[in-house]
Amino acid sequence: MSSDMQILSKFKIGDMELKNRIILAPLTRARGTPQDDPMDPASRVPNDTQALYYEQRASGGLILTEASAVSEEGYGWLNAAAIYTDDHVAGWKKVTDRVHAKDGKIFCQLWHMGRQAHSSYHPTTKRTVSASSEPMAGKVKTIDNGEADGEVPHALTVDEIKTTIADFVNGAEKSKAAGFDGVEIHAANGYLVDQFLQSKTNKRTDQYGGSKENRIRFLKEIVEAIIASGAYPASRIGFRISPNGAFGDMGSEDNVEMFTFVAKEMNQYNLAYLHIMDGLGFGYHGKCRPVTCADIRKNYDGAIMANVGLTKEISEGLVRSGACDLACFGRLYISNPDLPERFANDWPVADPAPYETWWAHTGEKGYTDWPVYEEPKEE
Numbered sequence: 001m002s003s004d005m006q007i008l009s010k011f012k013i014g015d016m017e018l019k020n021r022i023i024l025a026p027l028t029r030a031r032g033t034p035q036d037d038p039m040d041p042a043s044r045v046p047n048d049t050q051a052l053y054y055e056q057r058a059s060g061g062l063i064l065t066e067a068s069a070v071s072e073e074g075y076g077w078l079n080a081a082a083i084y085t086d087d088h089v090a091g092w093k094k095v096t097d098r099v100h101a102k103d104g105k106i107f108c109q110l111w112h113m114g115r116q117a118h119s120s121y122h123p124t125t126k127r128t129v130s131a132s133s134e135p136m137a138g139k140v141k142t143i144d145n146g147e148a149d150g151e152v153p154h155a156l157t158v159d160e161i162k163t164t165i166a167d168f169v170n171g172a173e174k175s176k177a178a179g180f181d182g183v184e185i186h187a188a189n190g191y192l193v194d195q196f197l198q199s200k201t202n203k204r205t206d207q208y209g210g211s212k213e214n215r216i217r218f219l220k221e222i223v224e225a226i227i228a229s230g231a232y233p234a235s236r237i238g239f240r241i242s243p244n245g246a247f248g249d250m251g252s253e254d255n256v257e258m259f260t261f262v263a264k265e266m267n268q269y270n271l272a273y274l275h276i277m278d279g280l281g282f283g284y285h286g287k288c289r290p291v292t293c294a295d296i297r298k299n300y301d302g303a304i305m306a307n308v309g310l311t312k313e314i315s316e317g318l319v320r321s322g323a324c325d326l327a328c329f330g331r332l333y334i335s336n337p338d339l340p341e342r343f344a345n346d347w348p349v350a351d352p353a354p355y356e357t358w359w360a361h362t363g364e365k366g367y368t369d370w371p372v373y374e375e376p377k378e379e
Protein backbone atom coordinates (compact mmCIF):
# COMPACT_ATOMS: atom_id res chain seq x y z
CA MET A 1 0.00 0.00 0.00
CA SER A 2 1.32 3.38 -0.94
CA SER A 3 -1.46 5.58 0.37
CA ASP A 4 0.47 6.62 3.48
CA MET A 5 3.40 7.82 1.43
CA GLN A 6 4.65 11.24 2.47
CA ILE A 7 5.33 12.31 -1.11
CA LEU A 8 1.61 11.88 -1.77
CA SER A 9 0.62 14.10 1.14
CA LYS A 10 -0.46 17.71 0.74
CA PHE A 11 1.96 20.57 1.28
CA LYS A 12 1.34 24.23 1.95
CA ILE A 13 3.39 27.00 0.40
CA GLY A 14 2.07 30.22 1.93
CA ASP A 15 -1.64 30.30 1.10
CA MET A 16 -1.27 27.77 -1.72
CA GLU A 17 -1.94 24.10 -1.12
CA LEU A 18 -0.15 21.52 -3.26
CA LYS A 19 -2.13 18.30 -3.61
CA ASN A 20 1.06 16.25 -3.29
CA ARG A 21 4.84 16.78 -3.13
CA ILE A 22 5.66 15.40 -6.56
CA ILE A 23 6.96 18.21 -8.78
CA LEU A 24 7.47 18.33 -12.55
CA ALA A 25 11.04 19.56 -13.19
CA PRO A 26 11.68 22.48 -15.50
CA LEU A 27 12.46 20.80 -18.82
CA THR A 28 13.42 22.62 -22.00
CA ARG A 29 11.92 20.53 -24.81
CA ALA A 30 12.24 23.00 -27.70
CA ARG A 31 8.75 22.18 -28.92
CA GLY A 32 7.77 25.73 -29.94
CA THR A 33 6.42 25.99 -33.49
CA PRO A 34 9.38 26.11 -35.93
CA GLN A 35 9.36 29.16 -38.25
CA ASP A 36 11.18 29.77 -41.56
CA ASP A 37 12.99 32.64 -39.88
CA PRO A 38 14.40 31.38 -36.56
CA MET A 39 14.27 34.96 -35.23
CA ASP A 40 10.50 34.98 -35.77
CA PRO A 41 9.14 35.44 -32.24
CA ALA A 42 6.29 33.04 -33.03
CA SER A 43 8.67 30.11 -32.46
CA ARG A 44 8.92 31.19 -28.81
CA VAL A 45 5.17 31.24 -28.16
CA PRO A 46 3.82 28.11 -26.43
CA ASN A 47 1.45 26.16 -28.70
CA ASP A 48 -1.38 23.66 -28.19
CA THR A 49 0.97 20.67 -28.11
CA GLN A 50 2.87 22.28 -25.26
CA ALA A 51 -0.42 23.00 -23.47
CA LEU A 52 -1.35 19.32 -23.81
CA TYR A 53 2.07 18.24 -22.47
CA TYR A 54 1.59 20.27 -19.28
CA GLU A 55 -2.06 19.28 -18.89
CA GLN A 56 -1.02 15.60 -19.07
CA ARG A 57 1.27 16.16 -16.07
CA ALA A 58 -1.11 18.25 -13.94
CA SER A 59 -1.68 15.57 -11.27
CA GLY A 60 1.64 16.52 -9.70
CA GLY A 61 1.61 18.96 -6.79
CA LEU A 62 3.35 21.66 -8.83
CA ILE A 63 4.47 22.05 -12.44
CA LEU A 64 7.62 24.02 -13.17
CA THR A 65 7.70 25.15 -16.78
CA GLU A 66 10.57 24.77 -19.17
CA ALA A 67 13.04 27.63 -18.82
CA SER A 68 11.48 30.74 -20.38
CA ALA A 69 13.72 33.59 -21.51
CA VAL A 70 13.04 37.01 -19.99
CA SER A 71 14.58 38.95 -22.91
CA GLU A 72 15.99 38.54 -26.38
CA GLU A 73 19.49 38.90 -24.93
CA GLY A 74 18.71 36.04 -22.55
CA TYR A 75 17.54 33.76 -25.37
CA GLY A 76 19.65 31.27 -27.31
CA TRP A 77 17.92 27.94 -27.93
CA LEU A 78 15.91 27.25 -31.07
CA ASN A 79 12.15 26.91 -30.41
CA ALA A 80 12.62 27.19 -26.65
CA ALA A 81 10.13 29.26 -24.66
CA ALA A 82 10.07 32.91 -23.66
CA ILE A 83 8.03 35.22 -21.45
CA TYR A 84 8.74 38.83 -22.46
CA THR A 85 6.01 39.83 -24.97
CA ASP A 86 2.22 39.87 -24.98
CA ASP A 87 2.26 37.05 -27.56
CA HIS A 88 4.20 34.91 -25.10
CA VAL A 89 1.59 35.76 -22.46
CA ALA A 90 -1.25 34.67 -24.78
CA GLY A 91 0.50 31.35 -25.50
CA TRP A 92 1.24 30.65 -21.85
CA LYS A 93 -2.33 31.60 -20.84
CA LYS A 94 -3.59 28.57 -22.77
CA VAL A 95 -1.18 26.41 -20.78
CA THR A 96 -2.08 27.77 -17.35
CA ASP A 97 -5.83 27.54 -18.13
CA ARG A 98 -5.54 23.86 -19.00
CA VAL A 99 -3.41 23.07 -15.95
CA HIS A 100 -5.80 24.94 -13.64
CA ALA A 101 -8.79 23.14 -15.20
CA LYS A 102 -7.14 19.93 -13.94
CA ASP A 103 -6.72 21.43 -10.48
CA GLY A 104 -2.98 21.81 -11.03
CA LYS A 105 -0.55 24.53 -9.98
CA ILE A 106 2.12 25.95 -12.25
CA PHE A 107 5.16 28.26 -11.85
CA CYS A 108 7.06 29.79 -14.76
CA GLN A 109 10.85 29.33 -14.70
CA LEU A 110 12.48 32.70 -15.51
CA TRP A 111 15.63 32.26 -17.58
CA HIS A 112 18.56 34.26 -18.88
CA MET A 113 21.20 32.14 -20.62
CA GLY A 114 24.06 34.62 -20.24
CA ARG A 115 27.24 33.27 -21.86
CA GLN A 116 25.51 30.03 -22.89
CA ALA A 117 23.64 31.96 -25.60
CA HIS A 118 25.41 32.58 -28.92
CA SER A 119 25.57 36.09 -30.38
CA SER A 120 23.84 34.88 -33.58
CA TYR A 121 20.61 35.06 -31.51
CA HIS A 122 21.26 38.72 -30.78
CA PRO A 123 21.45 40.56 -34.13
CA THR A 124 20.96 43.95 -32.46
CA THR A 125 23.73 43.77 -29.87
CA LYS A 126 25.85 41.12 -31.66
CA ARG A 127 27.16 39.87 -28.32
CA THR A 128 26.56 37.47 -25.49
CA VAL A 129 26.75 38.61 -21.87
CA SER A 130 27.85 37.33 -18.47
CA ALA A 131 29.10 38.44 -15.07
CA SER A 132 32.66 38.58 -16.49
CA SER A 133 34.47 37.96 -19.76
CA GLU A 134 35.03 34.28 -19.04
CA PRO A 135 34.11 32.20 -22.10
CA MET A 136 32.39 28.86 -21.67
CA ALA A 137 34.55 25.88 -22.63
CA GLY A 138 32.72 23.66 -25.08
CA LYS A 139 30.03 24.33 -27.64
CA VAL A 140 27.02 26.64 -27.60
CA LYS A 141 24.01 26.54 -29.92
CA THR A 142 23.83 28.85 -32.94
CA ILE A 143 20.70 30.26 -34.56
CA ASP A 144 21.10 28.00 -37.63
CA ASN A 145 20.71 25.03 -35.26
CA GLY A 146 24.43 24.38 -35.40
CA GLU A 147 27.19 24.74 -32.80
CA ALA A 148 30.07 27.09 -32.15
CA ASP A 149 32.75 27.52 -29.50
CA GLY A 150 31.66 29.49 -26.46
CA GLU A 151 32.31 33.19 -27.08
CA VAL A 152 34.05 35.76 -24.91
CA PRO A 153 31.04 37.36 -23.22
CA HIS A 154 30.56 41.05 -22.56
CA ALA A 155 30.74 41.66 -18.79
CA LEU A 156 27.52 43.47 -17.89
CA THR A 157 28.01 47.02 -16.63
CA VAL A 158 26.19 48.05 -13.46
CA ASP A 159 23.61 49.92 -15.57
CA GLU A 160 23.10 46.82 -17.73
CA ILE A 161 22.71 44.70 -14.60
CA LYS A 162 19.85 47.00 -13.55
CA THR A 163 18.27 46.61 -17.00
CA THR A 164 18.59 42.83 -16.75
CA ILE A 165 16.92 42.87 -13.31
CA ALA A 166 14.10 44.87 -14.93
CA ASP A 167 13.84 42.11 -17.57
CA PHE A 168 13.31 39.55 -14.79
CA VAL A 169 10.62 41.80 -13.31
CA ASN A 170 8.98 42.06 -16.72
CA GLY A 171 9.11 38.25 -16.95
CA ALA A 172 7.38 38.01 -13.55
CA GLU A 173 4.73 40.57 -14.55
CA LYS A 174 4.10 38.75 -17.81
CA SER A 175 3.90 35.46 -15.87
CA LYS A 176 1.26 37.00 -13.64
CA ALA A 177 -0.68 38.18 -16.71
CA ALA A 178 -0.46 34.66 -18.14
CA GLY A 179 -2.07 33.20 -15.01
CA PHE A 180 0.94 31.50 -13.45
CA ASP A 181 0.68 30.73 -9.73
CA GLY A 182 4.24 31.91 -9.22
CA VAL A 183 7.74 32.03 -10.68
CA GLU A 184 10.99 30.15 -10.23
CA ILE A 185 14.20 32.11 -10.75
CA HIS A 186 16.62 29.95 -12.71
CA ALA A 187 19.87 30.34 -10.78
CA ALA A 188 21.20 26.91 -11.81
CA ASN A 189 22.99 25.06 -14.62
CA GLY A 190 25.51 27.74 -15.48
CA TYR A 191 23.04 30.31 -16.77
CA LEU A 192 23.36 34.01 -16.02
CA VAL A 193 22.38 34.09 -12.32
CA ASP A 194 24.65 31.09 -11.63
CA GLN A 195 27.42 32.88 -13.56
CA PHE A 196 27.16 35.66 -10.97
CA LEU A 197 27.03 33.26 -7.99
CA GLN A 198 30.03 31.10 -8.80
CA SER A 199 33.65 32.17 -8.38
CA LYS A 200 34.57 30.29 -11.57
CA THR A 201 32.62 32.71 -13.76
CA ASN A 202 32.42 35.84 -11.61
CA LYS A 203 35.75 37.71 -11.69
CA ARG A 204 34.25 41.14 -11.08
CA THR A 205 35.88 43.59 -8.72
CA ASP A 206 32.83 45.82 -8.15
CA GLN A 207 29.85 45.36 -5.80
CA TYR A 208 28.64 42.34 -7.85
CA GLY A 209 31.83 40.27 -7.58
CA GLY A 210 34.52 39.01 -5.26
CA SER A 211 33.00 38.27 -1.84
CA LYS A 212 30.05 35.93 -1.33
CA GLU A 213 27.98 38.95 -0.32
CA ASN A 214 28.75 40.60 -3.65
CA ARG A 215 28.23 37.52 -5.83
CA ILE A 216 24.75 36.91 -4.41
CA ARG A 217 23.71 40.55 -4.91
CA PHE A 218 22.29 40.01 -8.41
CA LEU A 219 19.99 37.15 -7.24
CA LYS A 220 18.86 39.13 -4.20
CA GLU A 221 18.12 42.22 -6.27
CA ILE A 222 16.03 40.16 -8.71
CA VAL A 223 13.99 38.74 -5.83
CA GLU A 224 13.58 42.14 -4.17
CA ALA A 225 12.62 43.81 -7.46
CA ILE A 226 9.94 41.20 -8.25
CA ILE A 227 8.46 41.56 -4.77
CA ALA A 228 8.58 45.37 -5.03
CA SER A 229 6.84 45.25 -8.42
CA GLY A 230 3.83 43.57 -6.82
CA ALA A 231 3.83 40.85 -9.50
CA TYR A 232 4.18 38.15 -6.84
CA PRO A 233 4.71 38.11 -3.09
CA ALA A 234 7.73 36.26 -1.70
CA SER A 235 5.58 33.18 -1.04
CA ARG A 236 5.09 32.74 -4.80
CA ILE A 237 8.75 33.05 -5.76
CA GLY A 238 11.10 30.06 -5.70
CA PHE A 239 14.69 29.75 -6.91
CA ARG A 240 16.81 26.90 -8.23
CA ILE A 241 20.52 26.23 -7.64
CA SER A 242 22.94 23.55 -8.88
CA PRO A 243 26.05 23.70 -6.68
CA ASN A 244 27.25 20.27 -7.84
CA GLY A 245 26.58 20.42 -11.57
CA ALA A 246 29.11 20.59 -14.40
CA PHE A 247 26.52 21.65 -17.02
CA GLY A 248 27.55 24.85 -18.81
CA ASP A 249 31.22 24.35 -17.84
CA MET A 250 30.50 25.11 -14.19
CA GLY A 251 31.86 24.09 -10.80
CA SER A 252 33.94 26.09 -8.31
CA GLU A 253 36.19 25.01 -5.42
CA ASP A 254 34.26 27.19 -2.96
CA ASN A 255 30.73 25.99 -3.81
CA VAL A 256 30.12 24.44 -0.37
CA GLU A 257 30.83 27.76 1.33
CA MET A 258 29.05 29.79 -1.34
CA PHE A 259 25.84 27.78 -1.54
CA THR A 260 25.44 27.27 2.21
CA PHE A 261 25.82 31.07 2.37
CA VAL A 262 23.17 31.40 -0.38
CA ALA A 263 20.77 29.28 1.71
CA LYS A 264 21.44 31.34 4.86
CA GLU A 265 21.11 34.65 3.06
CA MET A 266 17.94 33.80 1.11
CA ASN A 267 16.28 32.64 4.34
CA GLN A 268 15.31 36.23 5.12
CA TYR A 269 12.76 36.46 2.29
CA ASN A 270 10.40 33.60 3.26
CA LEU A 271 10.27 32.46 -0.35
CA ALA A 272 8.09 29.68 -1.73
CA TYR A 273 11.00 27.23 -1.73
CA LEU A 274 14.69 26.67 -2.33
CA HIS A 275 15.13 24.18 -5.17
CA ILE A 276 18.45 22.35 -5.12
CA MET A 277 19.80 19.93 -7.72
CA ASP A 278 21.70 18.01 -5.05
CA GLY A 279 21.97 14.65 -6.85
CA LEU A 280 25.01 13.97 -9.01
CA GLY A 281 23.30 12.17 -11.89
CA PHE A 282 23.10 15.22 -14.16
CA GLY A 283 26.87 15.75 -14.09
CA TYR A 284 29.22 16.48 -11.14
CA HIS A 285 32.11 18.92 -11.36
CA GLY A 286 34.24 17.24 -8.68
CA LYS A 287 35.87 20.55 -7.63
CA CYS A 288 34.65 20.22 -4.03
CA ARG A 289 32.49 17.80 -2.10
CA PRO A 290 28.83 17.75 -3.13
CA VAL A 291 26.39 20.13 -1.42
CA THR A 292 23.51 18.09 0.02
CA CYS A 293 19.95 18.80 1.11
CA ALA A 294 21.23 18.31 4.66
CA ASP A 295 23.70 21.20 4.18
CA ILE A 296 20.82 23.37 3.03
CA ARG A 297 18.48 22.22 5.82
CA LYS A 298 21.03 23.34 8.43
CA ASN A 299 21.00 26.84 6.94
CA TYR A 300 17.49 27.31 5.59
CA ASP A 301 14.15 27.30 7.43
CA GLY A 302 11.77 27.31 4.45
CA ALA A 303 10.60 24.59 2.07
CA ILE A 304 13.33 22.63 0.27
CA MET A 305 12.81 20.95 -3.09
CA ALA A 306 15.29 18.21 -4.06
CA ASN A 307 16.12 16.97 -7.54
CA VAL A 308 18.27 14.71 -9.70
CA GLY A 309 17.99 10.98 -9.98
CA LEU A 310 15.02 10.67 -7.63
CA THR A 311 12.86 7.56 -7.59
CA LYS A 312 9.71 6.85 -5.58
CA GLU A 313 11.74 5.14 -2.84
CA ILE A 314 14.56 7.68 -2.67
CA SER A 315 12.22 10.67 -2.61
CA GLU A 316 10.01 9.07 0.05
CA GLY A 317 13.11 8.45 2.18
CA LEU A 318 14.28 12.03 1.76
CA VAL A 319 10.91 13.51 2.71
CA ARG A 320 10.44 11.14 5.65
CA SER A 321 13.92 11.92 6.96
CA GLY A 322 13.11 15.63 6.82
CA ALA A 323 15.96 16.35 4.40
CA CYS A 324 13.53 17.92 1.92
CA ASP A 325 9.83 18.75 1.60
CA LEU A 326 9.26 18.44 -2.12
CA ALA A 327 10.57 15.97 -4.71
CA CYS A 328 11.20 17.10 -8.27
CA PHE A 329 11.33 14.66 -11.18
CA GLY A 330 12.68 15.31 -14.68
CA ARG A 331 13.46 12.40 -16.98
CA LEU A 332 11.05 10.05 -15.19
CA TYR A 333 8.18 12.54 -15.51
CA ILE A 334 8.85 12.93 -19.26
CA SER A 335 8.18 9.24 -19.86
CA ASN A 336 5.48 8.88 -17.14
CA PRO A 337 2.87 11.64 -17.52
CA ASP A 338 0.87 9.94 -14.73
CA LEU A 339 3.86 9.64 -12.36
CA PRO A 340 1.87 10.45 -9.15
CA GLU A 341 -0.80 7.86 -10.02
CA ARG A 342 1.88 5.27 -10.71
CA PHE A 343 3.48 5.95 -7.32
CA ALA A 344 0.11 5.94 -5.54
CA ASN A 345 -0.99 2.63 -7.05
CA ASP A 346 2.36 0.87 -7.00
CA TRP A 347 2.24 0.62 -10.76
CA PRO A 348 5.53 0.10 -12.57
CA VAL A 349 7.17 3.17 -14.11
CA ALA A 350 8.37 3.40 -17.70
CA ASP A 351 12.13 3.83 -18.13
CA PRO A 352 13.38 7.43 -18.20
CA ALA A 353 13.08 9.11 -21.58
CA PRO A 354 16.05 8.39 -23.87
CA TYR A 355 18.33 11.28 -24.83
CA GLU A 356 17.15 11.40 -28.48
CA THR A 357 13.67 12.45 -27.33
CA TRP A 358 14.76 15.28 -25.03
CA TRP A 359 14.91 18.30 -27.29
CA ALA A 360 14.69 16.94 -30.82
CA HIS A 361 12.36 19.05 -32.95
CA THR A 362 9.95 16.18 -33.45
CA GLY A 363 6.70 17.79 -32.35
CA GLU A 364 4.51 15.32 -30.49
CA LYS A 365 6.86 12.35 -30.89
CA GLY A 366 8.62 11.62 -27.60
CA TYR A 367 6.75 14.55 -26.08
CA THR A 368 3.00 14.09 -25.69
CA ASP A 369 2.81 10.46 -26.84
CA TRP A 370 4.05 8.81 -23.64
CA PRO A 371 1.12 6.62 -22.52
CA VAL A 372 -0.48 6.54 -19.09
CA TYR A 373 -0.32 3.19 -17.31
CA GLU A 374 -2.75 0.49 -18.38
CA GLU A 375 -3.33 -2.73 -16.47
CA PRO A 376 -2.16 -5.69 -18.59
CA LYS A 377 -5.17 -7.37 -20.24
CA GLU A 378 -5.93 -10.91 -19.08
CA GLU A 379 -5.44 -13.51 -21.82
Ligand SMILES: Cc1cc2nc3c(=O)[nH]c(=O)nc-3n(C[C@H](O)[C@H](O)[C@H](O)COP(=O)(O)O)c2cc1C
Pocket residue numbers: 025026027028029065066067109186188189240277281282307308309310328329330331332358359
Ligand atom coordinates in the same frame (compact mmCIF):
# COMPACT_ATOMS: atom_id res chain seq x y z
C1 LIG B 1 15.46 17.44 -21.58
C2 LIG B 1 15.90 18.22 -20.39
C3 LIG B 1 15.68 19.59 -20.36
C4 LIG B 1 16.03 20.33 -19.23
N1 LIG B 1 15.72 21.66 -19.16
C5 LIG B 1 15.90 22.34 -18.01
C6 LIG B 1 15.40 23.66 -17.86
O1 LIG B 1 14.76 24.23 -18.76
N2 LIG B 1 15.61 24.28 -16.68
C7 LIG B 1 16.28 23.68 -15.63
O2 LIG B 1 16.45 24.29 -14.57
N3 LIG B 1 16.74 22.42 -15.75
C8 LIG B 1 16.54 21.73 -16.89
N4 LIG B 1 16.92 20.42 -16.98
C9 LIG B 1 17.36 19.73 -15.76
C10 LIG B 1 16.15 19.02 -15.11
O3 LIG B 1 15.25 19.97 -14.58
C11 LIG B 1 16.58 18.08 -13.99
O4 LIG B 1 17.32 18.83 -13.08
C12 LIG B 1 17.40 16.91 -14.50
O5 LIG B 1 16.70 16.22 -15.52
C13 LIG B 1 17.73 15.94 -13.37
O6 LIG B 1 16.55 15.43 -12.80
P1 LIG B 1 16.08 13.91 -13.11
O7 LIG B 1 17.20 13.02 -12.67
O8 LIG B 1 14.82 13.71 -12.33
O9 LIG B 1 15.88 13.82 -14.60
C14 LIG B 1 16.64 19.67 -18.13
C15 LIG B 1 16.90 18.31 -18.20
C16 LIG B 1 16.53 17.58 -19.30
C17 LIG B 1 16.75 16.09 -19.31
